[in-house]
Structures are given as C-alpha cells and as structure tokens.
Amino acid sequence: MSLIHKILNSRSDDDGNFFLLLKKILGFQPKELYFYRKAFTHRSMNKKDNDGNSLNYERLEFLGDAMLSAVISNYLFKQVPSGDEGYLTKMRSKVVSREHLNELGKDLGLITYLESKIPKKNFGDNIHGNMFEALVGAIFLDRGYNYCAKFIRKRVIIPYIDIEKLEGKIISYKSLLIEWSQKEKRTFNFEVYEDNGNDPVKHFAVKLSLDGKVIAKARATSKKKAEERASKRAYYVLQEHIEIK
Amino acid sequence: MSLIHKILNSRSDDDGNFFLLLKKILGFQPKELYFYRKAFTHRSMNKKDNDGNSLNYERLEFLGDAMLSAVISNYLFKQVPSGDEGYLTKMRSKVVSREHLNELGKDLGLITYLESKIPKKNFGDNIHGNMFEALVGAIFLDRGYNYCAKFIRKRVIIPYIDIEKLEGKIISYKSLLIEWSQKEKRTFNFEVYEDNGNDPVKHFAVKLSLDGKVIAKARATSKKKAEERASKRAYYVLQEHIEIK
Known part of the structure; x- marks a missing residue:
C-alpha cells in the first residue's frame, strides 16, 4: 500500500x-x-x-x-x-x-x-x-x-x-426512599458494582431492590450519584403503583 | 344585528x-x-x-x-x-x-x-x-x-x-462624514423634518444630500438618531463608490 x-x-x-x-x-x-x-x-x-x-x-x-x-x-x-x-x-x-x-x-x-x-x-x-x-x-x-x-x-x-429537586423540596431521593421503607416496613437494598463497559471513565452501576425484587437500575460516574439516580427512578416507579409522597 | x-x-x-x-x-x-x-x-x-x-x-x-x-x-x-x-x-x-x-x-x-x-x-x-x-x-x-x-x-x-461602531472604532458616522466632506471640499446637507406617518410615536425623517443630490434617507425617534442613521447609510453608499476610510 x-x-x-x-x-x-x-x-x-x-x-x-x-x-x-x-x-x-x-x-x-x-x-x-x-x-x-x-x-x-x-x-x-x-x-x-x-x-x-x-x-x-x-x-x-x-x-x-x-x-x-x-x-x-x-x-x-x-x-x-x-x-x-x-x-x-x-x-x-x-x-x-x-x-x-x-x-x-x-x-x-x-x-x-x-x-x-x-x-x-x-x-x-x-x-x-x-x-x-x-x-x-x-x-x-x-x-x-x-x-x-x-x-x-x-x-x-x-x-x-427535576423541578422538585431544584426547588429544594426533595434533597435526596435516597433518603426519601429509606424513610418510606422504614415507615412501611419494607426492605430496600442497593447493590453497587463497578461497570466501565467500553467507557474510558470509571462508572458505577446500581441495582435497587424492594423486598428482593429489582425495581430500578442506574449508572453514573460515582457511587453516590448512581444510588441517587436509581432512587429517583424507583421513586417514580413507586409513585405510579403505591402512595408515596 | x-x-x-x-x-x-x-x-x-x-x-x-x-x-x-x-x-x-x-x-x-x-x-x-x-x-x-x-x-x-x-x-x-x-x-x-x-x-x-x-x-x-x-x-x-x-x-x-x-x-x-x-x-x-x-x-x-x-x-x-x-x-x-x-x-x-x-x-x-x-x-x-x-x-x-x-x-x-x-x-x-x-x-x-x-x-x-x-x-x-x-x-x-x-x-x-x-x-x-x-x-x-x-x-x-x-x-x-x-x-x-x-x-x-x-x-x-x-x-x-455595526461591529465597528460597537468596537468604538467609529464613534459617529455623522462626524466621519463631515470630516471627509471638509477634506474633500464637498457640500453635505441634512434636511430634517417631523414625519409621524401613522405612528403614534413622534418620528423624525432626514434627507442627506451630497452636492445637492440626496444620497441617503433615514427615520428615527430623535433628530440625532435619524441623522446618525442616515450618515451610516451614506457612509456605506460612499464606500462603494468612492474611497472613504
């Protein structure tokens, strides 16, 4: 050539x-x-x-x-x-x-x-x-x-x-969920693992389960962010199915 | 009805x-x-x-x-x-x-x-x-x-x-024209009159002539603005026909 x-x-x-x-x-x-x-x-x-x-x-x-x-x-x-x-x-x-x-x-x-x-x-x-x-x-x-x-x-x-979060009405979806699960006697679990896929930047993936069943997943560049993002998704899933305020 | x-x-x-x-x-x-x-x-x-x-x-x-x-x-x-x-x-x-x-x-x-x-x-x-x-x-x-x-x-x-004017390179087109006409021994004239047309706001119209021939017109809400606008138009007309810097 x-x-x-x-x-x-x-x-x-x-x-x-x-x-x-x-x-x-x-x-x-x-x-x-x-x-x-x-x-x-x-x-x-x-x-x-x-x-x-x-x-x-x-x-x-x-x-x-x-x-x-x-x-x-x-x-x-x-x-x-x-x-x-x-x-x-x-x-x-x-x-x-x-x-x-x-x-x-x-x-x-x-x-x-x-x-x-x-x-x-x-x-x-x-x-x-x-x-x-x-x-x-x-x-x-x-x-x-x-x-x-x-x-x-x-x-x-x-x-x-997220307008509510920007307004400061919701500081953290994770704490909102923890509070709710304690009150309702439900079991929440976060499973976090490193998941870089093909990305050059380090990523974390989270699986969030309620009573043993995965209800939301998320991926972000920090553990905290991934947990928060999964919690937000779970919050909206739960809002549709149960009364969560 | x-x-x-x-x-x-x-x-x-x-x-x-x-x-x-x-x-x-x-x-x-x-x-x-x-x-x-x-x-x-x-x-x-x-x-x-x-x-x-x-x-x-x-x-x-x-x-x-x-x-x-x-x-x-x-x-x-x-x-x-x-x-x-x-x-x-x-x-x-x-x-x-x-x-x-x-x-x-x-x-x-x-x-x-x-x-x-x-x-x-x-x-x-x-x-x-x-x-x-x-x-x-x-x-x-x-x-x-x-x-x-x-x-x-x-x-x-x-x-x-007008980029040049915004940059402060040209402060006023009117003074630029006056300067140029004095140097070139040309006669400039501004004819200003009130021209409200159907507008409820007071407007002024300007005719700008060079050696007796109208080369630019403009209209604005103040006499000064109308003169400046006509001068700017004249400046571009002259730039196309004569050397004016």
Whole structure:
C-alpha cells in the first residue's frame, strides 16, 4: 500500500470512528465533522484555519452556552407555567451552573477524546463543562436549533432536570426512599458494582431492590450519584403503583 | 344585528387589526394571536388563564431574553471569526443592553398597543425593552426559532448592529462624514423634518444630500438618531463608490 493510500485510509478510518463516537454521544447522525473536530481540540494544539483564526473549542463555548440557556429557558417556561421571571431565572441558573455542566461533560467522558498537548490529568474540573458547552455549539452549527434542543433534552433535561429537586423540596431521593421503607416496613437494598463497559471513565452501576425484587437500575460516574439516580427512578416507579409522597 | 353577532364581529375586527399590526411589525404572518395578546398585556390588567396563571408579558420577557441572546451570539460568532470568547461576550452585552432594548421597543412603538390599567405616561423607559423581549418570546412560541431569528435579523441586526461602531472604532458616522466632506471640499446637507406617518410615536425623517443630490434617507425617534442613521447609510453608499476610510 502506498504512503498516500495509508494516509487516506487512516484518515477515513479515523473519521469513521469519530463519526460513530459522535453518533453514540449525540443520539443522531452528525453531518459535518469539522465543527466537532473543533469542539474536541484544545488551544494547546495551536491549530489555525486557512485565515489564521484559532481552531479550538473556546469560541464554541460561547455559542453553546447561549444555546443551552435558550433551550433550558424554553423547557422551564413550558414546564412551570406558574413560575414568574425570578423563579425561572433562578431555576435556569441551577441547571446551567458550572458544577452541573462539569458533571454533564464528565459523565459523557468528553475529555477522553480531546486533542491536547497538555496531559489530561493537569486539567481542572472546568474542562468538562467547557467541552460540553462547545459540543452544544458544534451541534447547533452542524444541525441547527432543533437538533441542538433534541440533544439537550436527551442529555440534560431528561436525566438531570427535576423541578422538585431544584426547588429544594426533595434533597435526596435516597433518603426519601429509606424513610418510606422504614415507615412501611419494607426492605430496600442497593447493590453497587463497578461497570466501565467500553467507557474510558470509571462508572458505577446500581441495582435497587424492594423486598428482593429489582425495581430500578442506574449508572453514573460515582457511587453516590448512581444510588441517587436509581432512587429517583424507583421513586417514580413507586409513585405510579403505591402512595408515596 | 343580534348582540352575539355584534360581539363576534367586533371580536373578529379586533383580531383582524391585531393580525395586520403584527404582520407589519414582524415582517411575516403570525399564526396564533394568543401569544402576542399576552406580549401586549400588562400585569395591571390582572388577567389569568383557566388554570389561574398570570396572563401578561412578564414571563415572556424571560424567554425572549434567552432567544435574543442565542440569536445574537450566533450572528456574532459567524460575523467575527477572529473574535475570542471575551470579545464576543462583550459585543453581545452591548447589543442586548437595557438601553439598546429600550430603544428597539420604543422605535417599534410597542407601548401604543399595550393593554394596561396604568396610564402609559407613568411608565419608565424599561417598559419598551421589556415589551420588545416579550415580543421575541411570543414569536418563538408561535413560529419557532427560525422565524424568531428572522425577526431579530430584520429588527435588530440589520438596522442596529455595526461591529465597528460597537468596537468604538467609529464613534459617529455623522462626524466621519463631515470630516471627509471638509477634506474633500464637498457640500453635505441634512434636511430634517417631523414625519409621524401613522405612528403614534413622534418620528423624525432626514434627507442627506451630497452636492445637492440626496444620497441617503433615514427615520428615527430623535433628530440625532435619524441623522446618525442616515450618515451610516451614506457612509456605506460612499464606500462603494468612492474611497472613504
């Protein structure tokens, strides 16, 4: 195989892998890989486009941050018709908080695919949130507002947004369940195990059983988060079947 | 004519007028008048929907503010490929400043159509910007992101956004033109007159002539603004025909 063929093949293999990875993360097909390459490029690579403009994820953060805010605003506006401006603004800032965005980026393991000259262990926590914002920006440029909203619904709203919890009415679903089971004399059990699957980031999986029967499962990057997520799911399962308040 | 017919007729006349007004303001057809009715209703009317939720423009401001920010972010991102995050954030905050939004709402004369129990002269300047944001929110709910972006392009970006001016490189197009004409020994003339047309808000119109020939016209709510706007247009006309820097 000639050198040029080798380069072309490796290039297309690489694109193919990147495409599949993105498809898995996004939940739909990317069209133009160029935007996503940017979203996974750190400034330390010192890349420039043909016009000499920096080619890394930093500008995309600006765009993604604004799109995230727009999509979440629309969600909250519709979800809480009784909430006034002040309430909606407070809820939005909880959802798009630095801490929360870092968690989102970390859970998706975005840093694993980052091109960087700086060793990844040297980065602080904010890299995860920044990369998440940049990814949202890239999706907007590639597929427009509606796909961007679709991604945010799938990755932010469904798994993370819980109005009652954001309002501080429910601090922890785990303690809610423990309290309820003690009162009702039911037996709850959490079985936690490490489950990395193909992810480069460490994950924990939880099986939550009630009287010996598994009623909810969850997976997250920490034991505590996985337990809480499984408890939330169990809470909604129980709400449908039994009176739990 | 029966009473019920009278009511229905007056209702549909009213809707018809509101529809035409909106079409003029938006530059395209509204679909669902309900959202816009809200955008033109002040809290003093004390209106509620069937579920008891407040029916006025305040919550729409929250949504419109986020959409405005998203659309302007996308515009700036594409328009200034060399601008970093800090630059883009600064530019955006200039465009969506309270002062600027108030100007936009005032120029569209939105307050004229506001339903309110409080006399309109009692409102401060912020009502104009708030109503503008609410209108953007209503457009988003009625027609989605793309129409919302279209409206913002027509009403905010094209007539108002000028990167060079925002950057402070050009303070005033009027002084730029005066300077140039003195240097080039050309005669500039501004003819300003009141021109209210059908607008309830006072407007000024300007004709700008170079050596006796009208080369730009503009209209705005103050003499100074109309002159500046005409100067900006003249500047671009001259840039295309003559060397003006």
